[in-house]
Structure formats: C-alpha cells, structure tokens
Amino acid sequence: MLTLLNIKNLKTQFQSKRQSLTVVDDVNLSIKEGETVALVGESGCGKSMTSLSIMGLVPTPTGKVDGEIVFGGVNLLDLSEKHMCKIRGKEIAMIFQDPMTSLNPVLTIGEQLIEVLTYHQKLKHNEAKEKTIETLKMVGFSNPENIIRDYPHRLSGGMRQRVMIAMAMICNPKLLIADEPTTALDVTIQAQILTLMNDLNKQFNTSILLITHDLGVVSEMAERVVVMYAGQVVEESPVDVVFDKPLHPYSEGLIGAIPNIEGEMEKLTAIPGSVPTPDQLPNHCRFAHRCPKAFDRCFKEKPSLKKVEQFRFVRCFLYEDEEV
Incomplete structure (x- = not known):
C-alpha cells in the first residue's frame, strides 16, 4: 500500500x-x-x-x-x-470533538452541509440538497428533511455529533x-x-x-x-x-x-498522578514520576523512540538492549 x-x-x-x-x-x-x-x-x-x-x-x-x-x-x-x-x-476531513463549537449557530444544518458540496464538488443547490438528505439518513436521522431546516441549538448533543460526522464524510x-x-x-x-x-x-x-x-x-x-x-x-x-x-x-x-x-x-x-502540563515537562523521561518500573536513569536522561521488533517502536530505557 x-x-x-x-x-x-x-x-x-x-x-x-x-x-x-x-x-x-x-x-x-x-x-x-x-x-x-x-x-x-x-x-x-x-x-x-x-x-x-x-x-x-x-x-x-x-x-x-x-x-x-x-x-x-x-x-x-x-x-x-x-x-x-x-x-x-x-x-482531508475531520470530525471534531465538540460539535457545538464547530457548527455555525446562525446557519441551518442544511445550509452548512450544502455549502460543503457546492464549494468542493461544485454541485447545484438541488443536487447538493438531495445528497445532504441522503447523507443525514446514512448517519441515523429518520427525518432528514426536517433536520436540514433546524439550527444547531435545536438539536441534542448526539444529533449535533451525527451532523458533524455527516459533514466530514459527505465528500468521501x-x-x-x-x-x-x-x-x-x-x-x-x-x-x-x-x-x-x-x-x-x-x-x-x-x-x-x-x-x-x-x-x-x-x-x-x-x-x-x-x-x-x-x-x-x-x-x-x-x-x-x-x-x-x-x-x-x-x-x-x-x-x-x-x-x-x-x-x-x-x-x-x-x-x-496526571499528565504534566506543557510548562511542567521534566528534563528526563516524561512518564518517570508515574511509572512503576522507573529506575535511576529514567530521572536523568530522555529516552528516544526505538524499533525493538518488526513494526514495533517504543520510547523506554527498559528496551535499550533490544533495538533491531
């Protein structure tokens, strides 16, 4: 591939x-x-x-x-x-984690999906509307003809997430x-x-x-x-x-x-413990303070990502002698 x-x-x-x-x-x-x-x-x-x-x-x-x-x-x-x-x-399309901050609150669901198709695939409005309804049906909406007239705030969190998925997948x-x-x-x-x-x-x-x-x-x-x-x-x-x-x-x-x-x-x-914030990153192995297998070297040096088996890579001093 x-x-x-x-x-x-x-x-x-x-x-x-x-x-x-x-x-x-x-x-x-x-x-x-x-x-x-x-x-x-x-x-x-x-x-x-x-x-x-x-x-x-x-x-x-x-x-x-x-x-x-x-x-x-x-x-x-x-x-x-x-x-x-x-x-x-x-x-390249992306399904964002928080659909409420990713959808435009002043445009209907239909307007936002149709815009994607008219911009990227140059479809006419009626063709884009037809494909929008078809895609919304694919992601689980039983009444897509009504959904395209709704605004994001009128939908539940799960419904907004399905709209985001439809928007990401609509252009294949x-x-x-x-x-x-x-x-x-x-x-x-x-x-x-x-x-x-x-x-x-x-x-x-x-x-x-x-x-x-x-x-x-x-x-x-x-x-x-x-x-x-x-x-x-x-x-x-x-x-x-x-x-x-x-x-x-x-x-x-x-x-x-x-x-x-x-x-x-x-x-x-x-x-x-918890993941260190970017302003608190240690000058050694970043997982050392949470690791049950950490030893002295882990608190003094930074490990690099090494290939240890076919198709397998790891960033850890425990595998220092197993590099292939």
Missing part, C-alpha cells in the same frame, strides 16, 4: 509572554492508503493538537508548527491558507480524522457510526486517523495503535499484538484499566 500521510519531526508550540510551550514534540507518524490508525492516550497528551496541526488549524500568531506533514506527496506546511481551504473538507475524503467520533452518542448509534466509517474505508479506500479513549473501539477499528504521552509518541504497534503484549509501561497501564467482563473480576490498574 502507498503512504498517504507521512509526518516527520512534527513540533507544535505556543508562545506565551514568558515562554514557548511545546504541546506536540517530535512526532513521527505515517498512514497508508486505506489504513486505519488509532491515536490513544489520556486527555492532555497532544492527540487533538496533532490532528489540528495536520489540518492547518493551529491558532496563529501564537501557535507555530514545524517539521513535515506530507500528504499525497505535498508538504501541507508549505501551502497557503487558500490552498489548504481547498483540501480541508474534500481530501481520502483521509478522515475522527476525534472522539462517538462522544455523546448512545451505544446503538455508536455502533452505526463505526460501521459507517468502516464502510467508507472499504468502499472508497479512505484512510482513517482515529483519536479515542475507548480501547474497545480501537480493537475493532484499527490496524495500528500509536500511544501518545505528554506530547510524544511512546509506543507504536500493530493492534493485534499491543493488547496481549504492550511494551511501554504507560500502554500497560491503559490496557490494565480496561474492565474484563469474562472470567473472574480482577482489580483494575490505576495510573497514579
């Missing part, structure tokens, strides 16, 4: 009056055509900021993005805002970035949306970057898992092995916190 997205040494920083804060630090990530990659980690690990960097939506002038984000052979960081507007929504993008796509949805609609994303992946060979806290969704949807902590990638593994044999202690903690409904009930693992 050809590589659709290739991120090299991505660094996203914000400049305050006193200092420069790094929220995404030296991230390397690739996604092949038709592949689904999951980006996981606690809140504050840099997952959403990585996706905003890809989309060119990091706030300026305080935000700065360095490195390379190569999509279809073109470095997106070299493109003008006008050029990026033609790519966003058409070739090459890359779909899904930031917690099933937030605020009930279990039935969650399953329907995940099935819809899978169908999009298979029918149009759409690549998916899935950002989620739900490791159950990861096991069903993804082919590879990238674990982030405090702005850095700490592990990358195929999904079929990471649940049985996680490498990084942080990955072990995340998987250990999943309830097991089969067999005897076991005590869940709790990771002590």
Whole structure:
C-alpha cells in the first residue's frame, strides 16, 4: 500500500509572554492508503493538537508548527491558507470533538452541509440538497428533511455529533480524522457510526486517523495503535499484538484499566498522578514520576523512540538492549 500521510519531526508550540510551550514534540507518524490508525492516550497528551496541526488549524500568531506533514506527496506546511481551504473538507476531513463549537449557530444544518458540496464538488443547490438528505439518513436521522431546516441549538448533543460526522464524510475524503467520533452518542448509534466509517474505508479506500479513549473501539477499528504521552509518541504497534503484549509501561497501564467482563473480576490498574502540563515537562523521561518500573536513569536522561521488533517502536530505557 502507498503512504498517504507521512509526518516527520512534527513540533507544535505556543508562545506565551514568558515562554514557548511545546504541546506536540517530535512526532513521527505515517498512514497508508486505506489504513486505519488509532491515536490513544489520556486527555492532555497532544492527540487533538496533532490532528489540528495536520489540518492547518493551529491558532496563529501564537501557535507555530514545524517539521513535515506530507500528504499525497505535498508538504501541507508549505501551502497557503487558500490552498489548504481547498483540501480541508474534500481530501482531508475531520470530525471534531465538540460539535457545538464547530457548527455555525446562525446557519441551518442544511445550509452548512450544502455549502460543503457546492464549494468542493461544485454541485447545484438541488443536487447538493438531495445528497445532504441522503447523507443525514446514512448517519441515523429518520427525518432528514426536517433536520436540514433546524439550527444547531435545536438539536441534542448526539444529533449535533451525527451532523458533524455527516459533514466530514459527505465528500468521501481520502483521509478522515475522527476525534472522539462517538462522544455523546448512545451505544446503538455508536455502533452505526463505526460501521459507517468502516464502510467508507472499504468502499472508497479512505484512510482513517482515529483519536479515542475507548480501547474497545480501537480493537475493532484499527490496524495500528500509536500511544501518545505528554506530547510524544511512546509506543507504536500493530493492534493485534499491543493488547496481549504492550511494551511501554504507560500502554500497560491503559490496557490494565480496561474492565474484563469474562472470567473472574480482577482489580483494575490505576495510573497514579496526571499528565504534566506543557510548562511542567521534566528534563528526563516524561512518564518517570508515574511509572512503576522507573529506575535511576529514567530521572536523568530522555529516552528516544526505538524499533525493538518488526513494526514495533517504543520510547523506554527498559528496551535499550533490544533495538533491531
């Protein structure tokens, strides 16, 4: 499979009056055509900021993005805002985590979806309206003809989330970035949306970057898992092995916190402490103060991301002698 997205040494920083804060630090990530990659980690690990960097939506002038984000052979960081507007929504689409802040409150749902089609696919208004109704029906609306006349504030949180998903999928993008796509949805609609994303992946060979806290969704949807902590990638593994044999202690903690409904009930693992904020990042391993396996070196040096098995990478001194 050809590589659709290739991120090299991505660094996203914000400049305050006193200092420069790094929220995404030296991230390397690739996604092949038709592949689904999951980006996981606690809140504050840099997952959403990585996706905003890809989309060119990091706030300026305080935000700065360095490195390379190569999509279809073109470095997106070299493109003008006008050029990026033609790519966003058409070739790269994103399901945002908070639909209320992403939908325009003074436009109807229909106006916002129709605008996407008339701008990117040059459809006439009637054709765009017909496709809008069809897409809303696909994401679970039983009365799309009425929904297109409603404003965002008249819909429930789950309904607004489905509108966001429809907006992201309506142009059949090459890359779909899904930031917690099933937030605020009930279990039935969650399953329907995940099935819809899978169908999009298979029918149009759409690549998916899935950002989620739900490791159950990861096991069903993804082919590879990238674990982030405090702005850095700490592990990358195929999904079929990471649940049985996680490498990084942080990955072990995340998987250990999943309830097991089969067999005897076991005590869940709790990771002590919290993710350090960008202004409190230590000058050594960022997970050391929470890690049950930390030793002296972890509090003195910064580990680098190393390949330890085929298709497996980890940022941890425990695997220093296993590099391949």
